Amino acid sequence: MSDFDAVVVGAGAGGGAAAAVLCEAGFRVLLLERGDALPAAQIPRDHLRNHRLSLYGNNTGPGGAGHPRVSVDALGRAAVVAPHEAAYHNNAMTLGGGTRVFGMQAWRFDPLDFQMASRYGVPDGSSLADWPIGYPDLAPYYERAEWELGVTGGSEDNPFAGPRASGFPLPPVPASPESGWLGRAARSLGWETVTPPLLVNSAPRQGRPACTGCSECIGFACHVDAKNGAHNTVIPRALATGLCVLATRAQAGAIDCDAQGKVTGVSYFQETGEGVVRKAARARIVIAAAGAIETARLLLLSANKAHPDGLGNHSGHLGRHLQGHTYTGAYGILPPGVGYTGAGPGVNIATTKFNHGNPGVVGGALLANEFVSTPIGFWRSGLPPETPRWGLANKRAMREYFRRGVHIQGPVQEIPNPDSRVELDARIRDRFGLPVARLSGTIHPETLQTAEFIRGKAVEWLRAGGAEKVWSFGNSLGLSAGQHQAGTCRMGAEPAASVTDPWGRVHGHDNLFVADGSLHVTNGGFNPVLTILALAFRAAGFAALSLR
Amino acid sequence: MNPLPLQELEILRSLLDRLVPADEFDGAIQAGVDDYVVRQLGGDLSALRPAVSGGLLALDAEARSRHGRGFTGITDEERTAILADLEAGNPRAAWENSARDFLNLMISLAAEGFYADPGNSGNRNRASWKMLGYDPRVGDP
Numbered sequence: 001m002s003d004f005d006a007v008v009v010g011a012g013a014g015g016g017a018a019a020a021v022l023c024e025a026g027f028r029v030l031l032l033e034r035g036d037a038l039p040a041a042q043i044p045r046d047h048l049r050n051h052r053l054s055l056y057g058n059n060t061g062p063g064g065a066g067h068p069r070v071s072v073d074a075l076g077r078a079a080v081v082a083p084h085e086a087a088y089h090n091n092a093m094t095l096g097g098g099t100r101v102f103g104m105q106a107w108r109f110d111p112l113d114f115q116m117a118s119r120y121g122v123p124d125g126s127s128l129a130d131w132p133i134g135y136p137d138l139a140p141y142y143e144r145a146e147w148e149l150g151v152t153g154g155s156e157d158n159p160f161a162g163p164r165a166s167g168f169p170l171p172p173v174p175a176s177p178e179s180g181w182l183g184r185a186a187r188s189l190g191w192e193t194v195t196p197p198l199l200v201n202s203a204p205r206q207g208r209p210a211c212t213g214c215s216e217c218i219g220f221a222c223h224v225d226a227k228n229g230a231h232n233t234v235i236p237r238a239l240a241t242g243l244c245v246l247a248t249r250a251q252a253g254a255i256d257c258d259a260q261g262k263v264t265g266v267s268y269f270q271e272t273g274e275g276v277v278r279k280a281a282r283a284r285i286v287i288a289a290a291g292a293i294e295t296a297r298l299l300l301l302s303a304n305k306a307h308p309d310g311l312g313n314h315s316g317h318l319g320r321h322l323q324g325h326t327y328t329g330a331y332g333i334l335p336p337g338v339g340y341t342g343a344g345p346g347v348n349i350a351t352t353k354f355n356h357g358n359p360g361v362v363g364g365a366l367l368a369n370e371f372v373s374t375p376i377g378f379w380r381s382g383l384p385p386e387t388p389r390w391g392l393a394n395k396r397a398m399r400e401y402f403r404r405g406v407h408i409q410g411p412v413q414e415i416p417n418p419d420s421r422v423e424l425d426a427r428i429r430d431r432f433g434l435p436v437a438r439l440s441g442t443i444h445p446e447t448l449q450t451a452e453f454i455r456g457k458a459v460e461w462l463r464a465g466g467a468e469k470v471w472s473f474g475n476s477l478g479l480s481a482g483q484h485q486a487g488t489c490r491m492g493a494e495p496a497a498s499v500t501d502p503w504g505r506v507h508g509h510d511n512l513f514v515a516d517g518s519l520h521v522t523n524g525g526f527n528p529v530l531t532i533l534a535l536a537f538r539a540a541g542f543a544a545l546s547l548r
Numbered sequence: 549m550n551p552l553p554l555q556e557l558e559i560l561r562s563l564l565d566r567l568v569p570a571d572e573f574d575g576a577i578q579a580g581v582d583d584y585v586v587r588q589l590g591g592d593l594s595a596l597r598p599a600v601s602g603g604l605l606a607l608d609a610e611a612r613s614r615h616g617r618g619f620t621g622i623t624d625e626e627r628t629a630i631l632a633d634l635e636a637g638n639p640r641a642a643w644e645n646s647a648r649d650f651l652n653l654m655i656s657l658a659a660e661g662f663y664a665d666p667g668n669s670g671n672r673n674r675a676s677w678k679m680l681g682y683d684p685r686v687g688d689p
Contacts, residue, residue, distance in 0.1 A: 045686065047664040055660070056592040216684040223686040342682060375663040375682050389635075390567045390655045391628065395575075395679075398663075402680045 004030045004245070004283040005547050007266040009252045009298060012097020013529050014516035014536035015289030016230030017145070019238040021540035027547055028243050030281050031235070032250045032268055034290075035061040035094035043100070043221035047374045051092055051101040051483070052219025054084040059220070060092035060101055066431025069293075072440035074477055080428055089324070089439060089481035091291050095248060098483055099229025099529065103218040103371055104198040104345060106151045107526035108142045108534075111135035111162040112356045113363075113413070116522045120362045123446045126415045127321050128362075131521045132493045132502035135162040141534035149533065150228040152202040154195030158352045170202045172348075173211055177339030178406055179348035182369055185465030186351060196350045196368050199228040199529070208232060217344030218371040250279075251432055252298055255286050255512065259306040263512045269432040276432065285511040285543055288489075289536065292322060292518040293481060296422040296488035297437045299499075299506075312489060312499040312506040319422040321487040323523050324480040326443055328451040329367065329409025330458035332467035333384065333401055340403035346372035354457050355413070355525045361450045363413035365525040367458055370407035378402055384469050406467065408458040412451045413525035414480060415444040422488050442477040451475045484528050489518035504539030511546065515539045551590040551597055552604075559604040560585060562620045566627045567658035574675035576658055584661030584670030585654075596653070603643075603650035610634070610641040 006022050008015045011033035019031045036042075038060065044050070049057040062083050071087035072078045081087045091098045112119055114131040122128045143165055145151075153168030172195045186193045200222075201210050211226040225232055238244040249271040257263045265282035288295045296319040300310040312318050350368035358364045373382060379398060382405040387397045420441030428436045455472050462470045492498025495507040504519050506512040515536040517528055524531065552560065561582050568576035576582070589597045610630055611619040619627065631651065633639065639647040661670030663677075665684075677683065 044667075045665065045684070046667060048660060048668060056588075212685065214685040215682065216686050340681075342685075375676060375680055376660060379659045379663050390631070390658070392569050392571060395568055395571065395573075398676075399573075399679060402682065 002282045002284050003265070004028045004281055006030070006285045006287060006543070007032065007281050007283040008287045008289060009266060010097065010288070010290035010294070010516065011095050011230065011235060011246070012289065012291065012516065013099050013230050013532045015287070016096065016234040016238070017533050017536035018287050018289055018515045018540035019244055020234035021537060022544055023238040023241040023243040025544040026243070027544065029238065029245070030283065031238065031244055031246045032252055032266065033095055033246065033248045034251045035248065036063070037095040037246070037248050040221040040223060040225065045216055045220055047376050049084070050219035053374070053377055053380070057084045058090065058092070060094040062093045068428055068430065069436050070425040070428050070438040071479070072438065074442050089293060089479070089485060091483050091485065095235065096229045096231025097291070099199070099227070100221055100231055101219055102227070102229065102483070102529065103347065103527070104200045104227055105347060105527035106146065106197040106199045106530040107366065108161060109135070109524040109526055109531050110160055110352070110355055113522060113524040116363060119356070123362060123415055123444065125417055126444045126446065127418045128415050129490070129492070129497070129521050132491055138531070138534045138538065139164065141537040142530060144537050145530050145533035149199055149233045150201060150205050151197045151199055153197040156194065158194040159192045160352050160355060168197060170205060173198065173200065173202045173345060174213065174343065176341055176343060176346065176348050178334065178369060181334060181338045181465055182349045182461065185461055189460065189464050191351050191353050193349050193351050196347045198345060198347065200345065201226040201228060206233065211345070213343035215342045215344055215372050216374070217346065252290070253301060253432060253434055255288070255298065255302040255311060256280065257302060257304055257307060257311055257509065261306070261509045263509055284547060285513065287513045287515050287540065287543060289515040291516055292485035292488045293422050293437050293439070295514060295516055295518045297424065299489070300424050301434060311509055311512060314508055315496045315498070317490060317497070317499050319488050320418040320420070321416040321490055322420045322422055322439070322441065322481050322485065323414040323416045323487045324482045324484040325411030325523065326414055326447050326451050326475055326480055327409050328365070328412055328455045328458065328475055329407060330455065330462050330470055330472040331382065332406045332462040332471070333469040334404040334406050335466055335468055336404070338404070342372060344372040346370065354454060358450070358453050361453045362415055362446050363450055363525055365410035365412040365450070365454045367408050367410040367454065367461065370409055373405065375402065378405055382407065385471055406462065408461055410454060410458070411484065411525060411527060412447060412454055414523060415446040416487055416522060417441065417444045420479060439479055439481065441479055443480045445477065448475055448477065484517070484523065486517035486520035486523040486528060489514045490521045491519045492521070503542040504535060505542070513539050513543050551594070552586060552601065556601055556604045557582070557586070558620050559608050559618070562627060563604070563607065563654060564658050566624065566631055567655055568662045573679040576662055578672070579662055579670055579675040580672035581658055581661035581670045584668055585657050587669045588657065599645055599650070600653070602645060603654070606641060606643045606647065606650070610639060613641045
């Protein structure tokens, strides 16, 4: 007899959606989350320790000591890194995961994003591949995510997007003077623009208030709970059924699996008032949704005699093809008189004209204006590069430019490669004695070509508007994962070339599923959260059928 | 607990005053940036405390070698000129560690203390935020 119908590991976007689907279908779920269920008041509004700028720490975990990772740089040098360091590639580890503190951009991938290899060919050294499913397979689940969590968007659609059955459930947040200026600049270039879809209440909905337009948005928990994340939509729905047991501060140690490949439950460590307690839950199915780094780590940690290289690693793809987004763009100073409100979220205008069809490069990126900035964030990255770095000249430049800074940027679709990967470190262990994730590899050089092209377009946009100053920086080869981490359990029709089947079920394990960004064969030129949610709704619906 | 002896604290204050000077708006000293730096040296940056102490004393020696008085005893213009020389990589006194690295660290700390939220011990009375016209508008933290 099983304790639960399903154990879901990870209470972020994917795990939260999966738990809601299963519980609402009448199944008993144990939802494991390694972080705490932090109320907003316990997520500090610290401008030096948040998920946008984590100079000395994070505001959402993992907290305390004993959660290191090992990072191997482009020259092969390994270093032990802490969660707030860039090389850790952290995503918020708390109930709701990244959606607790995210920037809320809720894009659907374009139809071409699922067919990258067919459209562009496979660059040397890359593992570029088509998804085993297409945009039409995901469209209904994108719609579920948009309506069930709540997405704001414009009445006009992204002109390059796939067909949609319905509009957005919420109107856009108010436009800013900056976005008006950028819109005029885009029109002068003949570029189509679109209002970025955002997972935020622009009006009261589902018993929670509207966004107040405050100036501490991305990287922080919403002070009125208007960000629509897993923690205030799908997870409460799962709990409301009475069928979901939520265990926080619970670190999965292994998915238990018999010699035939049938998984039987999850062994985990729970931190309690009396110290760490080892527990095991038996279940009919297991869904791994811990993010692309930790899901891969968990499947690797689950190795046993019959599966010595980990679960789903029959063809050596587990943990490989790690990717995120290489960000590029341009900075500028708006002409005097455009106006500044400081209102968040701040992302008000985008173009998707350069996601595909760019001469000589593979893929592309959306370009959008940046979120509202904190003063210290602006001091670090928003000042013109010739500005003196100290003294009265620096102080005067802050006064002159803080309310006139403009930053256009976008997530470049990365060309995956198998050497960018997650492994288990042979030496370093976490506070529970488990080998930690070892991250290595770099982005593919082709990604840099695409980034250079997109950077040029960002510069062109700001120049067309008559910005007073325009500047930008190139990118270099390094590992990419971070908050948009993806790809380590790629889905595919062929077991020899993938970790899961086209539904997210791990090859060779009929009752083990993945429901997070790990599944992404490629990661689009868009923020990935809506795709993660859509895939989780789809995978969990399929998993529920197997429980009947 | 103050991780810096009084002599070093006074050099630190003279340095911060030049990194973010007062003008018609408050500067580093009025905004309590020294409190921020002291707190960091007793916390997140405790490993850097010896290097910071060494840098402050070297800065004092730099002033003595040029003017016969310590860094706290020279004019604002003389202090600014020394910092410009250090930034350009032209120290005159003997520095055990890189003078430029020390200056870069102190520039970053001064900005963090001046522009970050007051909960970090600097930016007293939201001095920099008022100067910039920035308000988080999330109610009182």
